[in-house]
Amino acid sequence: MPYTLTSAATLGYDLVRLPGGRQAAGVVVAALRSGPAERALLAAHHPLRTSDPSADPLHAAEEGARARELAAAGPRLQDTAGAAGAVAAGEQVRLAALAEQLRRSMVGSASAFEHLVRTEAMDPLGGHDDHLGGDPGDGDAALDRALAADVLADAAVAAYAARELPRALRRHLSEPYERAVAGAVPGTFELAPDPRTPWGPALAEVLDGLRHTDAPGRLRWRAAVDAARARGARDAALARSWSEAMHDACWAAHTSGRTAAAAAAQMLAVQAFLDGGFGVDDGATGVWNAVSGCVQGVLVADLLGEESLALLAQPWAAVTGEALAGC
Template sequence: MPYSLVSASTLGFDLVRLSSGRQVADVLLTGLAADGAALDSLAAHHPGPARTSAERSAAAVRGRKARELAATAVPQLRTGDFGAEPGTGTDGVDRQEALVALLERSTIGDAPTLERLLREDVLGPDHIGMAVSEEHVRDRAADVLADAALAFWAVDALPPVVFRDLVAPFRAATSAAPLTAPDLEADLGPSSAVVHELLAAVRGLDGVGRGRWRVAVDEVRELRRPWATAMHEASWAAHVSGRTRTLAASQLLAVQAFVDGGFTASDGALGAWNALSGCVQGLAMADMLDEQSLAVLLAPWTMLN
């Protein structure tokens, strides 16, 4: 399934279950927020210009091999796969446990769709910084971001030396100067303040707080079908109002808050991510949603307050 900024919640579902998904979110947020100066800095740390022709050719080969590894590094979630798990049944507890195990380690998207998202959506035609930058700057900045995103995505499968080679330019650029626009986290739409209040609360959770979230998730499971409809309505509202990129940034910040708050891949698989993502979606688009959709999306947060 291809990723898109419109369905950033789906991307978030995958990222919270990857060991370095938080870092992937950081790369994507950097791309979303980058202005012309930030793109210049990223491009300046591209290793290509300083290499000889032979070195560039060797690096290109390593890059292709790394992408081949990344493309198969994480199992893909396929309908019905859990039924084929060895040692499990087709119904009852065994089937449920197999499904949870599959959800913990498998993704909906993959590395190639992640790179396409970064190059074509995050850094696409609607990106203001890309529009004012020269072509070689755009290309080099995109390479630096794409290499880092893929390396973090497949960190558990890549040889350490390859991983370090791919992330080094991004780390050097972000160490040289803060690249995320100062106002990115402050500009999340009309409901920015309440979205940040939610994310701050999640980042600060302790064991008791996470337990309360898990209880709330269990208690609103019957809302699953109207939840999906409400999420779609909010995504469509963001699209027609020109706020898709802002909503995507909110979801990526939620990925970071989810991880910082101590939630695990298992929590993500069992519904805690969907609960948080729905709350973010509802708060961010509250001014354009009907009361019923808003109530469904905010149900876990309402229970906790």
Template sequence: MRYTLVGAVTLGFDLSRLPHGAATAAVLRGALAVGPREVERLAAEHPGARARRALQVRGEALALQREVLVDVLPVAGDAVREATWGEVHTLERLERGTLGSADGLDHLVRHDLLEWTWLRGDGMAVQDPVAADAADVIVDAAAAHYLREGDDEDLWALMRAPLEQSQVCCDPTWEVADAPAVTAFLEELARGSADAWRAAVDDVGSRTALWAPAMHRATWAMSLTGRLRLAADAQLAAVVACAAAGLTRSDAARGTWNAVAGVVAARLAADVLPDGDLEVLLAPWRRVQG
């Protein structure tokens, strides 16, 4: 499955269940903010096609070992309910695998985060060559964190090195520019109680069927109002805040990620969402607040 700006919540769900998902989110947040000057600096650190391909081959071998959950997403809610009855197989798969892939991450960077670097005309589209090299550098650094498991630290370091040498900043914080309400919420989340969020998710579990349509309407509203890039940045910042709060991959699979993502969306789209949707999306947060 491809990751997209529209599907930033799905990307966040995957990153919240990966050991180094917060670091991946930090790289992607940096990519959202780059401009022409940063693109040139990134491209200047490109290791060359042959050297990069050698690293890709090693990374692809490791990527094949990770399960992509093409069949689990439609039954994710059932998996959580089944776990309360002792049936945990689907939930365990949900904790270990991802809905997207490293190829999907590549597509996100090139076609969504760096969409402005494409040259279009006569029904054709091609990415500016300098920007294509910059995209390689960003993709490799993001993939180094996204795929990073096991002991092959030399590979991950080599994949991250060009981005680090470019001195183009990642953003490992949970501060969201132009969205103070989201920043305030994520600060509260990061400094608060993971147990309180677990309890809140358990408490509002009966309302999970209402979450997906409310979230869909929030995403649609943000698309119509030109907030998709801001929304993606906010969801990536939420991944960082969840990690700081001590929420685990198991917590994310059991519903805490959806709860947090829903609050972020509600805070961003509060001026355009119906009260009923806001109530659904904010319910876990209000439960945490008591």
């Protein structure tokens, strides 16, 4: 399944369950943030441009190809069909094995993630880069973009496929990106919520709340998800209504030109979620979905109907006892 900026919440679902998910989310944010100056900085650290004699471009290309072969072996969600129908030593053993496979399996893949970073994330508005101040006819700018895309893509694969790649190979792939970020002015590749936007203050509140979640707070999130799941089990229409509200919120972001902002918000939420101590099980069992719904609702609170907005914001109210700002 391909990843898209419009469905960044689905990408987030995968990233919060990966050991390199926080870093992978950061690469998406950096790609979204990259204008001509940022691309020139990234391109300067490409093996073709660096003066480091140890950075042999041919070796780098070979390592990149090897990493992508290894990354392709990661577990995919569609691969669980065989496990579901397999005959095991016992039903409990089979179900436990299936649950673990579902917990680790991705909706997308490393190659799908790389494609998102190279294409949509580097040009979220589509077309040429006029909106970023670049000249589509400028050969230097085009080369910078291509080299920067390589640097970001290698870092993306290294982070996404951290389970499949040897540590030395991951470090080799991500080093040019890390050097670029380390050598940049602080904040260059960050995409913090803009307080001037309608959603900026509310989004900052959500991210800060997630980032500083303590153990009792994590329990409250899990309880809120369990309660919502129980309500959905009693009334299937409620579960459908949440899914429809999330779909409407993603569509509202798309039609209002907020796709890139919403995708950045989801990636920042991935980082805040992990910083707040939530684990793989929280990502797999519904807590991430609840969080991503709150984030998406904040981004389009001025465009959604009251019922849809209330559904998306409900977990925040259940956890904090307060209404979601802006909702």
